[in-house]
Amino acid sequence: ETGVTQSPTHLIKTRGQQVTLRCSSQSGHNTVSWYQQALGQGPQFIFQYYREEENGRGNFPPRFSGLQFPNYSSELNVNALELDDSALYLCASSLAGAYQETQYFGPGTRLLVL
Amino acid sequence: GQNIDQPTEMTATEGAIVQINCTYQTSGFNGLFWYQQHAGEAPTFLSYNVLDGLEEKGRFSSFLSRSKGYSYLLLKELQMKDSASYLCAVHYSGNTPLVFGKGTRLSVIA
Numbered sequence: 001e002t003g004v005t006q007s008p009t010h011l012i013k014t015r016g017q018q019v020t021l022r023c024s025s026q027s028g029h030n031t032v033s034w035y036q037q038a039l040g041q042g043p044q045f046i047f048q049y050y051r052e053e054e055n056g057r058g059n060f061p062p063r064f065s066g067l068q069f070p071n072y073s074s075e076l077n078v079n080a081l082e083l084d085d086s087a088l089y090l091c092a093s094s095l096a097g098a099y100q101e102t103q104y105f106g107p108g109t110r111l112l113v114l
Numbered sequence: 115g116q117n118i119d120q121p122t123e124m125t126a127t128e129g130a131i132v133q134i135n136c137t138y139q140t141s142g143f144n145g146l147f148w149y150q151q152h153a154g155e156a157p158t159f160l161s162y163n164v165l166d167g168l169e170e171k172g173r174f175s176s177f178l179s180r181s182k183g184y185s186y187l188l189l190k191e192l193q194m195k196d197s198a199s200y201l202c203a204v205h206y207s208g209n210t211p212l213v214f215g216k217g218t219r220l221s222v223i224a
Contacts, residue, residue, distance in 0.1 A: 002156070033211065042118075042201055042214030043157070056211055090156060099212060100145050100205045105156035 002026060004093050004106035012112045013081050021076045021109045025093030031055070032074040033103060034066060037088040048099075049074055056099070086113045118215035120202050125221045131190050134218045136202030140183040147203040148176050148187045151217065157201055160187065189220075197222045 003026040013019050025032050031050045035043035045058035049068035063079040072093075078085055088110050092103035119137045126132040138146070145164040149157035161169060163178035163185060175188040187200055199217040206213065 002158070004156075035214075040216065042203070042216045044214070045211040048211065056209060058211060099210060102147070102159050102162060103212070104159065105149075107156050110154075 002093075002104035002106065004091065004104050006089075006091055006106040006109050008109060009107065010110045010112075012114065014114050015081055015083060017081050017113075018077065018079045019081060019111065021078075021089050021091075021111075022073065023076070023091035023093075023106055024073045025091075026104050029093035029095055029104070030072050031094045031096060031101075032068060032072065033092045033094070034074070034076045035090040035092065036060070036085075037090055037108075039087075043090055046076065050096075081113045083113050086111060116204065116206060116213045118202055118204055118213055120200075120215040120218045122216070123219045123221070125223060126189075126192055128192055128194060128222055128224050130192050131188065132192060132220065134187045134189070134200050134202075134220065136185045136187075136215060138183050138185075138202070138204045138213075140180065142206040142208070143180060143183070144205045144207045146176075146178055146185050147201075147205070147212065148185075149201040149203065151199045151201055153198070160200075192222045194222050194224070196220065 005024045033048040034046040037043045047057040048055045068074045088108045092105045094101040148160040151157040161176040202215040203212040
């Protein structure tokens with residue numbers, strides 16, 4: 001148990017819809033990173049939030065957006081869902097915004113887009 | 115690019131030793147993580163190597179050679195519960211996120 005929680009655990013959406021995924025970071029951590037993990041692949045970095053500001057972004061289109069709240073929990077929003085967005089979405093919390101810190105992952109949200 | 119290469123699948127016998135290799139591009143290398151991921155679950159941290167050499171943690175050890183762009187994870191006295199994917203992730207210098215390999219799916223058989 002890492003103390004990182006995510007909701008919902010599973011979600012089914014149709015193409016074109018919008019989705020919001022949520023993550024609560026480990027106590028004392030002010031940084032949340034989001035990853036997309038397709039089946040049989042490693043996690044792909046989407047973006048990171050540090051103290052409520054975006055602190056880096058991977059190669060994902062603008063329809064992937066996020067927020068971090070004052071309590072350091074975070075949301076990932078995906079608009080105009082596509083079939084290829086079907087994946088496990090992982091959030092990871094870390095202590096202070098540096099990428100070389102150990103990241104602690106939540107259990108993930110499995111998204112299926114039909 | 116910053117390709118991280120790992121074997122896709124490995125099979126080993128309960129009680130045996132297995133070595134999972136990871137190669138990466140050395141330019142800008144800062145450190146290397148190993149994570150374990152059981153099917154359908156979150157990755158869990160195993161080790162972080164920055165300096166050359168072997169670091170041992172119980173049944174698991176991780177080795178790094180910075181000059182060769184090579185790391186391995188060594189699992190001893192394999193147990194059935196070690197069946198999982200093992201992810202190698204590299205941190206390159208600067209404010210850059212981790213780059214993950216595709217993972218090695220290890221099956222431990224009786």
